[in-house]
Structure formats: C-alpha cells, structure tokens
Amino acid sequence: MKRRSFVSDVLLGTMAAAIGTEIVFGANMPADYVPIALRTTDPFKLFEKHSEMTVLNKRPLNMEAQAHLLDDKITPNSKMFIRNNGLLPEKTVPEKWELQVTGAAAIRPQRYTLKDLKSRFTKHTYQLTLECGGNGRSELSPPAKGNQWTVGAVSCARWSGVRLSDILDDVGFKENAVYIAYHAADIHLSRDLDKEPISRGIPLAKALQKETLLAYEMNGGPIPNVHGYPLRLVAGGWPASASGKWIQKLRIRDQVHDGAKMTGASYRVPCEPVAPGAKVADKDLCIIESMPVKSLITYPKTGAMFPMDKKFSIRGHAWAGELQVSKMEYSIDFGANWQECMLEKPVNRLAWQQFSAAVSFPKKGYYEVWARATDAKGNSQPMVVPGWNPKGYLNNACHRIAVKVTA
Numbered sequence: 002m003k004r005r006s007f008v009s010d011v012l013l014g015t016m017a018a019a020i021g022t023e024i025v026f027g028a029n030m031p032a033d034y035v036p037i038a039l040r041t042t043d044p045f046k047l048f049e050k051h052s053e054m055t056v057l058n059k060r061p062l063n064m065e066a067q068a069h070l071l072d073d074k075i076t077p078n079s080k081m082f083i084r085n086n087g088l089l090p091e092k093t094v095p096e097k098w099e100l101q102v103t104g105a106a107a108i109r110p111q112r113y114t115l116k117d118l119k120s121r122f123t124k125h126t127y128q129l130t131l132e133c134g135g136n137g138r139s140e141l142s143p144p145a146k147g148n149q150w151t152v153g154a155v156s157c158a159r160w161s162g163v164r165l166s167d168i169l170d171d172v173g174f175k176e177n178a179v180y181i182a183y184h185a186a187d188i189h190l191s192r193d194l195d196k197e198p199i200s201r202g203i204p205l206a207k208a209l210q211k212e213t214l215l216a217y218e219m220n221g222g223p224i225p226n227v228h229g230y231p232l233r234l235v236a237g238g239w240p241a242s243a244s245g246k247w248i249q250k251l252r253i254r255d256q257v258h259d260g261a262k263m264t265g266a267s268y269r270v271p272c273e274p275v276a277p278g279a280k281v282a283d284k285d286l287c288i289i290e291s292m293p294v295k296s297l298i299t300y301p302k303t304g305a306m307f308p309m310d311k312k313f314s315i316r317g318h319a320w321a322g323e324l325q326v327s328k329m330e331y332s333i334d335f336g337a338n339w340q341e342c343m344l345e346k347p348v349n350r351l352a353w354q355q356f357s358a359a360v361s362f363p364k365k366g367y368y369e370v371w372a373r374a375t376d377a378k379g380n381s382q383p384m385v386v387p388g389w390n391p392k393g394y395l396n397n398a399c400h401r402i403a404v405k406v407t408a
C-alpha cells in the first residue's frame with residue numbers, strides 16, 4: 002500500500018496562522034486537505050478588497066473592479082482586479098525564495114535570493130498599466146468563453162524592483178536569445194504538480210525595456226499575496242498575462258516560448274480579421290503584444306442624477322499599450338459630435354493618463370456620455386465591439402455612462 006503523504010510543517014504553520022489558533026491534530030491531515038475553516042474564507046477579507054468589487058469566479062479566483070472604483074490615479078490594492086489561472090502558492094517562505102535564471106540562451110545561469118536582488122541591483126519604480134487581455138469580453142457576440150470581464154480588469158499601480166535587463170546582463174545572453182519565459186509558484190487547478198496553470202513570457206526586446214521590472218514592491222509595500230508576492234514580472238502595456246506573478250524561474254529561450262497559455266487560442270488573436278463566430282486555425286493566430294488604445298470614465302458613475310444648473314464634470318483614465326494617448330474626446334449625443342477633454346501626460350511611459358472635461362447639457366433628460374481616446378499613431382477607440390476573435394480579447398470599444406439631468 003502507498004504511504005499517505007502528510008501536510009508539511011511549514012504549511013501547517015501558515016494554516017494555523019490563518020485560522021488564528023493551533024490545528025491540534027494537524028499533523029494527521031493529508032497533504033492536499035484544506036481545513037473547513039479555510040475553505041469558507043471570504044476573498045474580500047482575505048485579500049482586503051473593496052466590498053463593491055465583483056467576483057466572477059471563485060476557483061480559480063477572479064475579481065474585477067467597477068469603473069467608479071478605479072477613480073484613483075494610482076490603483077490601490079483594494080480596487081485592483083484579481084486574475085488567477087490556478088491556485089495561490091501555499092508555502093511562501095521569503096527567506097528561502099529563489100529566482101533561478103537559466104535557459105538555452107543563458108551564458109551564466111544564476112540563482113538569486115530576494116536579498117541578492119535587493120542588495121546587488123538598483124531599485125527602480127514605475128507606474129504601469131496592466132490590463133487583462135480579456136477585459137471587455139462580456140460584450141462579445143457571439144459570446145466568447147472565459148471570465149466575463151466588463152470593464153474592470155485593468156489597474157495602474159506603482160511597481161518597484163529591479164530591471165529585468167539588469168538581471169539579463171548579469172546572467173548574459175547569447176546571440177540566439179529570443180524570448181524570456183516565466184515559471185511561477187502557483188498550483189494547477191488539478192493539483193498536479195507537473196502541470197503549470199500558466200507560463201508565458203515576453204520577447205527579448207520587451208524584456209530589455211527599462212520599465213520592465215522584476216518587482217518586489219507594489220505601491221510602496223510588499224506585493225500583496227494574491228498579486229504575486231514576493232516577486233513579480235511587470236511588463237506594462239502588454240496583456241497582463243505577460244506579467245507573471247510569484248516568479249521562481251526565468252528561462253532565456255532560443256525560440257518563442259511554448260509554455261501553458263502561450264499556444265492555441267490562449268492570448269492569441271487572428272493575425273487577419275475574421276467573421277464573428279469563425280473557426281480559426283492555430284497557424285492563423287498571433288500572440289497579443291501591445292494592448293490597444295482604451296479609456297474609462299471613473300467619475301461619475303452610471304445612474305448619476307444632477308440638476309441643470311450644476312456644473313458637471315467627468316474624469317477618468319486613458320491608455321494605449323506601448324503608445325501614448327494623444328487625444329481624448331467625449332460625446333453626449335451617441336457619437337454624433339465629439340468635444341475634446343483635458344488630457345494629462347503620463348507620469349512615466351506605460352502609465353495611464355488622466356482626462357477631465359466640464360460638460361453642459363442643453364435640457365433636462367436622459368443622456369449617455371461616451372468617451373473616446375486616440376493614440377499617438379492616430380488609432381481611435383471604436384464605438385462598438387471591434388474585431389471578433391475566438392477567446393474574446395482586446396475589446397477596446399468606447400466606455401459609456403448613463404446620467405439624468407433634472408430640472
């Protein structure tokens with residue numbers, strides 16, 4: 002008979018801390034057993050999320066913000082969306098955490114402790130926009146499978162850590178280096194340790210950009226558990242799936258990475274537009290890189306009512322992947338006429354930009370305010386859902402809010 006494997010002391014300690022008292026016969030628990038007290042833990046409390054966040058899925062956990070929750074210039078943890086493909090790492094001991102950098106195109110494969118990263122390399126801080134490739138999926142027709150994100154799977158926090166390029170210089174890479182692949186500590190839903198929930202990466206050129214970080218801090222403190230503690234790759238402006246959480250290993254590859262969720266329809270879209278509902282062969286799908294131009298009205302929220310004589314202003318954020326946003330407009334007549342908004346410069350490249358406008362309405366009644374951003378290359382947000390694709394990525398249609406003007 003096979004011996005039962007038991008839960009480790011480290012994990013037992015973590016679970017006891019979470020429950021708040023000793024688990025008396027805890028040593029008898031099978032390795033994959035989750036005590037009842039922990040199964041019922043409320044994700045809002047556990048991850049300190051705002052009560053108006055929306056849970057889309059509990060296993061894996063996926064939670065999004067509503068537009069008005071994203072009003073802050075720098076997204077605080079409490080309003081940051083959560084996208085997990087698997088289960089959270091269970092036994093994180095920061096003193097023992099190691100980042101291994103290896104791969105076919107690595108010259109001097111290395112291992113770094115968190116202390117090495119913090120003491121041997123310069124710390125850099127950038128505010129970086131991270132948007133899930135599937136944000137806006139819920140508007141697709143025919144519908145696409147996956148989390149039905151509305152508008153709230155986007156964040157722009159301040160990330161601090163070391164430049165990935167500094168690490169790559171330290172390790173050295175051969176001329177045939179093509180792609181930097183990540184491997185993380187989260188657990189596949191099946192609990193099969195040979196499987197990874199997700200293992201994506203970025204091309205060498207993106208890895209070498211000065212804003213691409215291996216971050217150990219978010220908004221001035223340790224990265225919250227659910228957002229990648231203790232070490233996270235952050236590649237702003239690209240689908241957030243490229244920003245691996247809980248990073249333990251990077252591979253400098255001599256080919257495009259082919260890990261979990263790099264192939265098939267995952268985070269890939271038809272290289273050429275297709276008809277809605279079409280079947281698309283794998284060879285005709287291209288990996289999503291820079292995200293498209295987009296914006297969000299974060300104040301007021303849909304349902305706002307205000308009197309005619311009151312000065313009414315709107316505000317929000319706009320972003321455009323690797324590009325800057327060059328123009329921001331709004332319309333109160335369903336897109337017939339557009340007025341220009343005030344638009345701020347980003348605090349740094351790859352951070353979202355703030356817009357605002359004072360709006361006046363001709364008479365009382367129902368209105369919709371639509372917002373439209375244009376990037377530095379002249380691409381504007383479409384008014385309706387753009388290019389259908391099998392997994393429902395890259396919906397950058399104009400955001401709209403509905404308001405009533407009273408007498």
Ligand SMILES: Nc1nc2c(c(=O)[nH]1)N[C@H]1C(S)=C(S)[C@@H](COP(=O)(O)O)O[C@H]1N2
Nearest residue numbers: 082083084085086133185228241242245246
């Ligand atoms: N290791 C790991 N990294 C990951 C994921 C994951 O499930 N596991 N999800 C990715 C996806 S699809 C997104 S959209 C972002 C979400 O980041 P957040 O949960 O910190 O907002 O993390 C990315 N990094």
Ligand SMILES: [Mo]
Nearest residue numbers: 084133134242
């Ligand atoms: Mo994502």
